[in-house]
Each structure stands twice: as C-alpha cells, then as structure tokens.
Amino acid sequence: MYIGVGNGSPWTRVIRSPGGGDNLFLSSIVALDADTGEMNWYYQTTPGDNWDYTAVQDMALAELEIEGEPRKVLLQAPKNGFFYVLDRSDGELLAANPYATVTWATHVDLETGRPVENPDLDYSEKGKWVLPGPLGAHNWQAMSVDEAAGLVYIPAQDNPLFFEMASEWKETGVYKHKPKGWNTGLEFGRLAQVILDNIAEQPTPKGYLKAFDPLTGEDQWVVEIPHYWNGGVLGTEGGLVFQGNALGMFTAYDKATGEVLWEFNTYTSMLAPPITFELDGVQYVSVLTGTGGGDLFGGEPLPPVAEHASLTYSNEGRLLVFKVGGEAALPAPTVRDRSIPKRDLKDIDTVSIARGEIAYNENCAVCHGFLVRSGGAIADLRRVNDETLAIWDQIVIDGLYSAAGMAGFGDVLTRDQSGDVMNYVLARAEEDRLVAAGEKELPQMTWMTGGD
Template sequence: MRALITVVAIVVAIAALILFVQNEPTSDPAVTSATSEDLAAPTATIGLIDDARINNAESEPGNWLAYGRTYEEQRFSPLKQINRETVSELGLTWSRDMGTNRVQEATPIIVDGVMFLTSSWSRVFAVDAVTGDQLWAYDPKVPGEWGRRACCDVVNRGVAVYQGRVYVASLDGRLIALDAATGIKVWEVDTIIDRDRFYTITGAPRAAKGKIFIGNGGAEFGVRGYVTAYDAETGEQVWRFYTVPGDPSLPFEHPEMELAAETWKGGEWWKIGGGGTVWNSIVYDPDFDQIYLGVGNGSPWTRVIRSPGGGDNLFLASIVALDADTGRMNWYYQTTPGDNWDYTAVQDIALADMTVDGVDRKVLLQAPKNGFFYVIDRADGKLLRAHPFATVTWATHVDMETGRPVENPDLNYLEKEQWILPGPLGAHNWQAMSVDTAAGVVYLPAQDNPLIYGMSEEWKASGVYKRNEGGWNLGIEIAGIAQLLLNNLEDQPTPKGYLKAFDPLTGIDKWVVEIPHYWNGGVLGTAGGLVFQGDALGYLTAYNKDNGEALWQFNTYTSILAPPVSFMIDGIQYVSILTGNGGGDLFAGEPLPPVSEPASLTYGNYGKLLTFKIGGDAVLEAPTAVDRSIPEQPVLTASIEDIARGERLYGTYCGFCHGLIVRSGGSISDLRRISDASHDAFDKIVLEGLMASAGMASFADVLTTEDTARIHDYVRARASEDREVALGNQDEARLTWLQ
C-alpha cells in the first residue's frame, strides 16, 4: 500500500516537472494545479475503480469506493476496529488546513491508500490517507463572480473516481476528468444549456456503466432542470433527461416531457425557468440497471404563480427512475405534487433489500425535505411506506391508496402568511443518512426549522410576478421577511435539531438525541456499534448505535456539515471528516435564542480535514474567539423611509449570503463589522465588483447608486442598533423599519 502511494508521488513529481514551463502559478498558493491542455491522456495507474469493484465493495471494506461507499449508498461501514469498547482511545492522527473559510460538504473517496476530495470553489485534492500529505491538487479556477449565481454557497460535495480518473463538476457548470495519479486534466465539457441563466453545480458526479451522470442547481434563480450522462472515456454526451417541460410552442425533447406538460396549467413557467434541478442525489441501481434522480423544487416556489391553473407539475419534487443506457423513464413517484414550499426530493437516496409485509423487496429509501420517509419498491415505483420523521404541519398524512400527501387547508398561505413546518431547509436536507439494514433503522439527521410563508407583496398588489433576472425568484415575500417574522414571532415553532434512529417501516423512533442547533452534519454508522456525526457546535461525536448514548466526543472548534467516512489501511481503521459551515443556512445568519450559536460564529469558519485512529495523539490547537464587537457608526441622517427602502433591497439581494437582519452566521462577512475602508469602497464593491475574485460580484445589473446608498443606510442602522444593545445603552435592537 505504501509502495503504491510512493509511485503516485513519483508520477506527480514527473508531471509537475513537465508542466513547469507550461502553467502560470495559480492565484491560490494552497492549490498547485497539475493541468495541461496539450499533454496526451496518461495511462491510468491509480484509482482503478470499476463497476465490478464497486459491486463487490464488501470484499474490500477498507476502501470507500463511491459517494455512498457502494452503489446502494447506505453509508454504513463494515469496519469494527473502532467500536464501543475502543472508541474512548480514539484520537486525532492528522489534520489538514483546507485554506478557506467557506463551507466544506464533500464526501472523500478512499482507494488504495489515496484520499480524493473536493473543497469550496470545486477544488480537488489527492492526499496520502495515512499522513495527510498532499499528492496533487487541481483548481478549475471558477470565476469568483460565479459565487453570486450560487443559491447556497460555493460548495462542492465530492468527486467520482472511476477507471483511473477523477471526475469533478465545477460550480460554473463544467464536468472535468482528471488523471487520478497526477491530477492532469484529460477532458472537460460544458454541461450548461443556457449561460445567461444562473446555473451552478454543487453535487458529486456518479459513475457507472462507462458513464458519468451529473445534474445542476439554480432553481431559486429561475432555470430548467436536467441530468446528462457522458461517456466516461471521451466526455461525449450519451443522453439528457429534462425534469420539467420547456416552452410549449417548441417540440418535446423526449416523450416524458409530453406527459409532464399535461400537469402544468396556465402561466408562463418556462420564462421564469420551471425549476426541477437535480443538485444532489443521483443513484445507480445495478439490480435493475437504472438511475434514480432526486428532483428539486419549482421555480418559482409558489404554484399559483408557476402554474395558476393547478396541476402536479411533474417532475418537481419527484424520484424518477431512468434506464441507465438510454435515459428513458421506467417509473416515477412524486413526493410533493404541486410543490409550494421548496420541498425538494434531492436528498440522499439509499437502496436496500427489506422484508415488507412479509414480502422480500428491493426498496428505495428517502427522507426528503417534506418530512415524510418514503419506502418505495424499486421494481415499479410502488409506495410501500410514508411515515413522518419530523414535525410536519403542511400535510396531515400521506394517503397510501393514492400515494399523495393530504395537505392541511388551515395552512394555505395564499391569503395570509403562515408558519409552516418544515421550512425550506426541510425536515432533512442533503446531509447524509446511514442505513443499518441489520438493525432495521436509519440514522438520520433531522430538524424542525419553520419559515413564515407569505405571498410576494408584488404579486399581491398586482397579480403579476415579473422574473428577476439578477436575483432569486421565489414568489414568497422575502424583501419584507423581517417584518413578517416579527409580526408573527409569538407563534413561531421552536427550531430544533435531532439525530435519530428511525424505523422506516413502522415510523417509530428507536432513539432520539436532541442537538442545540438545527443545522448539523451527515451521519456514518459502523459495524463497531457506533454512529458518528459532526454538529453545528463543532463536536464530532460517536454514539452507541443501540441507544444513542454519547461514548466519545472531539471538539473541532468549527461547525460541521460534511459526513464522516471510515477506511482501513495496513490493518488500522481511520475516521475522516471535513469541518466548515455555511451552505443552505447562510440566510438564517446569527441565530436568535433559544438556538445555540454555532462554533464557526464563535471561533471563525476555518475549514479543516481531520483524521482519527485508535491511539492518535495529534493536537488541534484551540483557536482564539473572534472579535465580534461592532465598530462605532456615524450619526445616521437617513430618513425612516430611506432605511426601509434599503431593508427591502437588502432582503432581495444581500440577505441570502450576509444573513437575515444583517447578522452573518460566521462564514460570510458580517456587514455590521466591516472596516472603514470597506464602507468607503461600498459602491466599488457592490457596483464595480472590486471583490469579485473573492466571490462578491458586481450587482450593477440590478442596483443603482441610489439603491446602494439605501442599502448602506440600512446596514449602518442595523449595526448601530446592535452596537447600542451590546454596550448596554438600550434593551432591544430595532430589527425592521418597514411599516
């Protein structure tokens, strides 16, 4: 094993020497990209994973060969050297600074002693899995301004390693094949059909049958979803499947679109986009030779705008089974017909063999955003179970005869705003679950996190909703969301986070651990009797999988979203995890009581890759707490009306990254605390793109100097209010200037 890694290091050194005179230094000193447009594709020597090897993954339990470890994506490790008896001796063996304060969400692939992973901005790393030493790195050089096009941070969830190559999808929509031994680029294709629209890719590609499968994101901005299969060797397109219909005046791209179009009625959804992006879960099933797509939300979210004549709006919020070779549909199941809440079905899909009602079945398992856990027969898409796994108020139950949820009419927000559970973060989001087939449970990171849903003031006033080409297109009220929250604060359900052992057949919790913050990390179960999870407070914890008792805990000092993985090299078992917060919860920002503050807010959001083993004795130094004092602000001369105007503009364009009511959650700049120099350069930053390379693009296409002046007034007003409270000069801060 060590000899193989030595070979990798030698090959990388030779490649670097060849490339020395061909490549300019990368702008990021932490990433030295081994790329060349001119070199012939190298002969594969490392990362020799193929279908047979993944199908027989149980024969090499020490490797983590695919995104969910196997094609079934159960994320349950058969390793048991680290177990209930030995976990107390678990310690850090090495750590690696990822060189970024942006979110980390990747699942590493570990094969033959090499760990392949991604970081923010779609950067790829190959490291020695035993020592953490870098073997090579690749930077796709995503333009910094592309960060504005990402709804939920500049994330990347990982690579596929297949037939000697590493496949990564970049935030700006490229699919790239790299040589696994050297990181040299072999080929690159543009997957985006319309570069005027705000498409992104954050998900990990999947590899099977000689193909690479990839989807995309961007529904919040107004795009049309699709998934494409590419030839793994050449990058040529094999097939493409659209998830929602396009312009009805044009021919259907494939027969399934004719079926889907019948369920969209009225409106001009294709002009806004329609949505239905597949930004996370794509799973290959070798038993049926089909691909399962987890399809996302509508664009806009509100169905009365998107499809005013009604209809289910296929294939939004659906699980779609396609023939892996042709891309033609075998069956579908829609979890949320006529989605009205951003209830994506893109959450992780797992495959299992289970006995259901006395019959042995091959089933699909998913816990999507809408709060119901689905057990579906993979042969034909028949619904077998649909139990709630978190607090659900939007629907009373799923009718097992029709397979449809029964909506709660009391929580229709068309006429009046309503607190609804789950909110758009879902009862479960992309964070990985782990399936323990022997115990008959799923270890699931769940949450109760509500939102006050209300129709857009623009639509309520005029009955017309105009697409915002440079911003989000939700259909709900966002510009005045702070006022909605405050007006209904007494009725807000308390946000909570949970780790639970959930029986998907009975709907019963075997055990539940409540976590003080709702936005926590993915899960790994192991044959050692343990369940590992990182949380928002920065702790990686090992729980007893039988009862949820915490047996071991390590303070990483950084909030965690990524899932742990486990592997074994030379007889030693390891557990690895990435730390770093952000992602889909940027908008919520600094939490209000009773939700606990995340570690990344206290100590800073410093991404790290941490690896543990029994007897590990490396030390992770405790960081210094971040100075969160707010500088003194100049005396405000702006009128209430001007500040209110700035508040609405901030809510429309700024809050999704910088946080609700100008309170950042720790990974993006807190505008209450920016320097005098940044205040002086406010227009240059916002309108001229002074910081575009760092991800803060120009907004000159949607904002004027008058607009930025009003936003600046609002930011300073909020900073002044919170500063006065911190100094003890007033009891409460003013949070909104809207009337």
C-alpha cells in the same frame, strides 16, 4: 438510474401554476433505464409543490423485510418531512412516515400515494408558519442506512419559515419575474419584519439525530441538538454512529441506544459526513469541518437556537483524522471579535434605510445573513471598516471582490440602491451595537415605521 428532482420557481403555486395540476416532475424520484434514458417509473413526493420541497436528497438502495418478504427498496428523506420507502423496481409506495415535525400535510395516503395537505396552513390568503421550512426537514447532509437493524440514522431538523405571499402579488395580483434574482413568490423584501412580527408563534427551530424505522415511523432513539443545521451521518458495522454537529462536537454514539461514547470538540461547525477507512491495519475516522450553505441566511441565530461554533470561534475548514489512541491536538481556538464599530448615523435618511432593507433582503441576506447578522462563514457587514465603506460601490456594484466569491451587483442594483443597502446595513449595525451595550432590545427596527 434514479434521479431526485428539485422544486419549481416561483415556489408559490398560485403564481407559478395558476391553472393547478401536479407540475410533473417537480419534487419527484424518477427511475430511468440507464441504457436508453427512457423513464421506467416516477414517484412525486410533493405534487404541486408550494414550499421549496426538493426531492434531491441522498437516496439509498436497500433490501428490507416487508410483511415477511425481502423487498428491494429505495429510501429517501426529502425536504418535505416524510420518509419514503419505494419498491425500486416499479416505484410502488410501501411506506411514507414523518421523520420530523410536519405541519403542511397531515399524512400520506398510502392508497393514492399522495400527501393530504393541511387546509389550516394554506398561506395563499394569510401568512403562516409552516414546518418544514425551505431548508427542509433533511437536506444535503448524508443519512446512513442500517439494513440489518432496519433503521436509518437521519440528520433531521425542525426549521420553520413564515410563508407569506409577496406583497407585490397581494397588492396588484401580478408578480413580475426578475430575470436576475430570486423569484420565490414569497415576501422576501420585508421578511425580517414579517418574521419578527410573528416570532411569538414560531415553532422552535432545532436539530435531531434520529435512529428511525422507515417502515413503522418509530424512533429507536433521538438526540436533540439546539441548532438545526448539523452534519451528515456515518454508521459502522462495529455499532457506532458518527456525526459532527453545528456546535462543533464530533461525536460517536452507540448505534443501539444513542448514548454518547466519545466526543471531540473541533470548535467549528460541520456539514460533511464522516468517513471511515483502514490503512495498514489501522482503522481511521475522518471528517471535514466548516459550515455554510443553507445556514448562511439564518446567520446569527435568534434565541432559543444555540449559537453555532463557526460563529463563536471561526469557520475553520480542516480535514481531521482520528484513530484509537491518536494524540494530536488542535491549536487553541480563538473567540471571534464581534464588536460593532460606533458610527454617527444622524444624517441617514430613514426612507433610504427602509428601501435598503428590501434590497438587502432580496439580494444580500441569503449570504450575509438575516438582519445583517452573519453566521460566521461570510463577512459580517455590521463590522465593515471605514476603508471598506469607502470602496463599497466598487465591491457591491463593480465586483472588486468577485474572485473572493462576492460578485458585483451592477446588473441588478443602481448605485443609489447600493447606497440604500449601505444605509440599512449601518442602521442595523448601530441597533445591534446598542443591543449589545444593553441600551436597546430586539426587535426594534424603528426606521420601518419612520420613527427615530
């Protein structure tokens, strides 16, 4: 039985494990005897993980020819950006090639089996852009293995994060564990400010569909997608690769060349892997539409990342089934109303807004989006109406909407803090309303400096 193991918390190893060490078995692939539960072997992809590089992504068992010998292997593309080929009987490392842009390490040393970290990107003193970011170069979205061709079709991405140690830690040398909340050890409260301050050096976020040779690290072909959070992949014996992407396109590619053979606009972003099946002699291909997960935080993308379909239209969860010659059509898509109501903010205190920004980023951003710009899967708080504002604390503190997935934060935030968050949300809303009207440019965020 093979298990992929997640990351540690806090993510930052100087806080989590000041004594050093590899922190077994974080970010590892572990083989257990299915009868006894005893460990047969392990392979740690990211010793002393410092970046949230889980190794929980899908694993595939295959037989590949290596130096003329057929070998039974285990294949995984964990978040850290290296594609691992292991002998699945004993865990021997056979290959570890980068399958996306990797900057945290220069390579994996095949002798020691360990990654060689890039000292230039040590962020313990000074913040740095690092690739991959915490969403990984590959995440839950299924890859597809083609044993005959010796290729893997991977939904990969370059999605960097500016890693900056928590200011609390930098200022005091102490990091207090929050029993209910995120404990990353990174600066989350001021993350928007930190990212916007460093946006000029940001490596461009984007997605790829790759036909990748795990033994040589070469790409047979690459399709670039201007948004990074795309769907799982299905490869078929008949020579096709199917993927639904963030832009709403469900596409069949030629497995040999990556050429687009067919595409269908679903008007909804996709994460799920397509499947294919035969029923009464007819072959079908099917996919679930709808997005969410890690991209919630990313929210409405900043250029040059393309806007995804679930934001432009709506995040419509549908099961779509196709056959050759099928004639059903989707209802015409409706474009979302994303206008922001105008509000009078004269009386809002900028100090409260600044406090609210930190509380928002630490508690709300992960679902409602970076800069309060929802990615379309969960309510856009810039657009809340007056009725909702009137019951803000009932929702945010008391849990009025908990049945809809919005838990109350009464055990984490005071009513004053909830009010600060509301002020921050309204201030961001007003700023974006002015940006949309062409009266202001992002990034501004003047309350941070106590300006207007």
